[in-house]
Amino acid sequence: MPVPSPPLLEPARWRGALLYVSLAGMSRPTFFADRSETMPDLPDPAPGSVPSPIGSPPGIIVLVGLMGAGKTTIGRRLAARLGLDFIDADHEIERAAGCTIAEIFARHGEPAFRDGERRVIQRLLQGGPKVLATGGGAFIDAQTRKLVKTHARSIWLRCPLPILVRRVSGRTGRPLLDKGNVETTLAALQAQRHPIYAEADIIVDCGDDSVDHGAQRIVEALDSYAHPLKVPVTLESHHYEVLIGSDLISRAGSYLAPILPQKRVVIVTDETVAALHLPRLLSSLEETGFDAEPFVVPVGEESKSLTRYAALINDILDHGMERRTAIIGLGGGVVGDLSGFVAASVLRGVPFVQIPTTLLSQVDSSVGGKTGLNARAGKNLVGAFYQPQIVLADSSALATLTRRERVAGYAEIVKAGLIADPALFAWCEAHGADILDGDPAALAEAVHRACQFKARVVMEDEKETAAQDGRALLNLGHSFGHALEAHFRYDGRLLHGEAVSIGLHLAASLSVRLGYCPEHDLHRLDRHLRGLSMPAGLDWFDETLSASELIRSMARDKKVQDGRLSFVLMQGIGRAFTTRDVEMDTVRDVLVEAGCSA
Numbered sequence: 001m002p003v004p005s006p007p008l009l010e011p012a013r014w015r016g017a018l019l020y021v022s023l024a025g026m027s028r029p030t031f032f033a034d035r036s037e038t039m040p041d042l043p044d045p046a047p048g049s050v051p052s053p054i055g056s057p058p059g060i061i062v063l064v065g066l067m068g069a070g071k072t073t074i075g076r077r078l079a080a081r082l083g084l085d086f087i088d089a090d091h092e093i094e095r096a097a098g099c100t101i102a103e104i105f106a107r108h109g110e111p112a113f114r115d116g117e118r119r120v121i122q123r124l125l126q127g128g129p130k131v132l133a134t135g136g137g138a139f140i141d142a143q144t145r146k147l148v149k150t151h152a153r154s155i156w157l158r159c160p161l162p163i164l165v166r167r168v169s170g171r172t173g174r175p176l177l178d179k180g181n182v183e184t185t186l187a188a189l190q191a192q193r194h195p196i197y198a199e200a201d202i203i204v205d206c207g208d209d210s211v212d213h214g215a216q217r218i219v220e221a222l223d224s225y226a227h228p229l230k231v232p233v234t235l236e237s238h239h240y241e242v243l244i245g246s247d248l249i250s251r252a253g254s255y256l257a258p259i260l261p262q263k264r265v266v267i268v269t270d271e272t273v274a275a276l277h278l279p280r281l282l283s284s285l286e287e288t289g290f291d292a293e294p295f296v297v298p299v300g301e302e303s304k305s306l307t308r309y310a311a312l313i314n315d316i317l318d319h320g321m322e323r324r325t326a327i328i329g330l331g332g333g334v335v336g337d338l339s340g341f342v343a344a345s346v347l348r349g350v351p352f353v354q355i356p357t358t359l360l361s362q363v364d365s366s367v368g369g370k371t372g373l374n375a376r377a378g379k380n381l382v383g384a385f386y387q388p389q390i391v392l393a394d395s396s397a398l399a400t401l402t403r404r405e406r407v408a409g410y411a412e413i414v415k416a417g418l419i420a421d422p423a424l425f426a427w428c429e430a431h432g433a434d435i436l437d438g439d440p441a442a443l444a445e446a447v448h449r450a451c452q453f454k455a456r457v458v459m460e461d462e463k464e465t466a467a468q469d470g471r472a473l474l475n476l477g478h479s480f481g482h483a484l485e486a487h488f489r490y491d492g493r494l495l496h497g498e499a500v501s502i503g504l505h506l507a508a509s510l511s512v513r514l515g516y517c518p519e520h521d522l523h524r525l526d527r528h529l530r531g532l533s534m535p536a537g538l539d540w541f542d543e544t545l546s547a548s549e550l551i552r553s554m555a556r557d558k559k560v561q562d563g564r565l566s567f568v569l570m571q572g573i574g575r576a577f578t579t580r581d582v583e584m585d586t587v588r589d590v591l592v593e594a595g596c597s598a
């Protein structure tokens, strides 16, 4: 049985509450407790961060929704089921003010009421676990909403209009309903408030069901709800988070609404992803009140061409775009690179959101702000560093990937381990097969670990300006990989991640030949890649490649400085470094030994 809650107001607060009567003539009365005296501020989340409750389960559960949705009746039953205190915020407000809510409205108006309501809710959020039912307008107040989302799990009890009308008709003391026809008023409130309630962490539909059923549904929703994992990316002038979790696309609107400057977005996606994942993104955005316009580009590397970019940016401008309108990239690395550069350049830069849907883009390309297009002279030669406002890495999106695409993404995870995270490499040896089989838990953990790694590197060297090592380490295997991709002309015969996988083997071979890396680490890498049937050498191809052609390609790489190419080599697993001190003849020897013609 829940323990009856003690009085929630200290004597000083009661004094504050009593002030209400004597200050009734003031325009913004301080009829609630003086916050500075009795209530320390709760800490604010860092700018750009998505609020997340600090309480671990069951924590504080806050019920939101329109009047009549059952917040009090179901909330009371829920609290009993969970063994928690139940508190009705409206009752607390009335106690604090010493009069009814209708009287507060009548004497001071709604803004003053919301002010006091926020302070009472803030105080209640400082206590221990409980179920807190809030008044219908509480969550609509942006500051109160932020507090609730930061310190509690919010649940919207969504209820059809006719049921609400039936329940509240005849009730008195509801200031917003006293003004006219109940149905018209509730319908207007519904239109205005539903998009904001939809920002709650959990949505539970409750209609004419019994109170027990309503409480049961909330318990089930709480059981299956997990807050997304977060990887913070803190840069000199920007902070954002990578959220990793299941079904984030279906809740995208609730993550974007608090951080985007405008409820208007443009979505860039490709044909495959549009068919698979765009509908749930659109419905989540619509539910939270966003106006969203999708632009669908063809699948594949060709969409990173200057021609496609020009067409897309013109289409977007024709549609109409303001500087506060965000661009969302929904798709793999191609869509991420293209949409990121569009966001960086249209109107000299608009807010950008990454929703990566391939393993490669979740573990690598969506984090760190590199955007890029291909030019005639080579890949990713046009681009900008442009950081997103948030990255939503939805693990459930990976379920529709082919094994080949998972292999391609997995190569970038192995790369992270080889660069500077031997524990990640060892974890890959234990779990690689699960990842390639599409095991959701293994995928989510891999994405989390790889994003943490990439964020660390990017935070230390955002724009790849370090004289040595730094962000350039992320290019391990890429000089070889890009040359291989160029040979196969980006037409789908060789995926970027497949090229990286072979590139890792070649970079390790070069490191061994130059005496930096023990041979057994090369064997360990090869054993791992080949054990998973991954590309691990030039024997992957049916044809013999030319070392001269690959070296010519490498010489066009943007990592060439004063005619010398920067290589990333390894001193062993987890110990990569950059160097310009590599003779191209040695590179040629390694390529020939690996199976190339001279």
Ligand SMILES: NC(=O)c1ccc[n+]([C@@H]2O[C@H](COP(=O)([O-])OP(=O)(O)OC[C@H]3O[C@@H](n4cnc5c(N)ncnc54)[C@H](O)[C@@H]3O)[C@@H](O)[C@H]2O)c1
Binding pocket: 270, 271, 272, 273, 276, 299, 300, 301, 304, 331, 332, 333, 334, 335, 337, 357, 358, 359, 360, 361, 364, 365, 366, 368, 369, 370, 371, 372, 380, 397, 398, 399, 400, 401, 402, 405, 408, 495, 496, 497
């Ligand atoms: N900006 C960076 O830091 C960075 C880093 C690494 C790679 N990249 C770039 O990323 C690109 C490669 O990315 P990629 O491998 O994601 O390729 P991609 O974007 O072409 O996606 C691969 C394929 O998977 C499909 N797809 C995407 N999501 C899917 C899903 N959930 N289910 C089913 N199919 C899905 C796509 O339609 C496409 O056919 C390259 O252009 C590379 O240069 C950029």
